[in-house]
Amino acid sequence: MAEQIGQSLAGARLLRERITAGDDREIDAWPNALLGFHAIEAKLFGAQQTDVQQQTDALIFHLEDLDVKIQHLQLLPQRLLNGMARLAYEVGESKADGGESSFSGTSLNDMRNNVDGIRLAYQTIFAGAVEAGDPKRGREQSRW
Numbered sequence: 480m481a482e483q484i485g486q487s488l489a490g491a492r493l494l495r496e497r498i499t500a501g502d503d504r505e506i507d508a509w510p511n512a513l514l515g516f517h518a519i520e521a522k523l524f525g526a527q528q529t530d531v532q533q534q535t536d537a538l539i540f541h542l543e544d545l546d547v548k549i550q551h552l553q554l555l556p557q558r559l560l561n562g563m564a565r566l567a568y569e570v571g572e573s574k575a576d577g578g579e580s581s582f583s584g585t586s587l588n589d590m591r592n593n594v595d596g597i598r599l600a601y602q603t604i605f606a607g608a609v610e611a612g613d614p615k616r617g618r619e620q621s622r623w
Contacts, residue, residue: 481549484546488543488546491535499532515538559600560600562600563600570594
């Protein structure tokens, strides 16, 4: 996760450079709600506007803050379970219909990333406990 935040931060900084230079061809938006990437995506690709400097600066600020916080994050099983449930809900409720990335068309990748996140959290935190409690079920789940 820390590596991906670093990649997002580098991408947001490059986005700011490209906006400042007026070079729209090298802008690749990755959306996130009504703030951050989604706000930038909607303006660039939906409204065909390039005045996204303020949103880009805010995105960089929040990514830098997240980068610091992630270094001290405790991954508690209940929080991961809650996160897995939210990811599954997003796939079914908001992404399956073309969802949140309507301008960039990344909903299929969004869904794939959600499922990958669910799988990673399960295998990292829960698979061992399931197998210890029920070896047969643990073996069945490990194929997932």
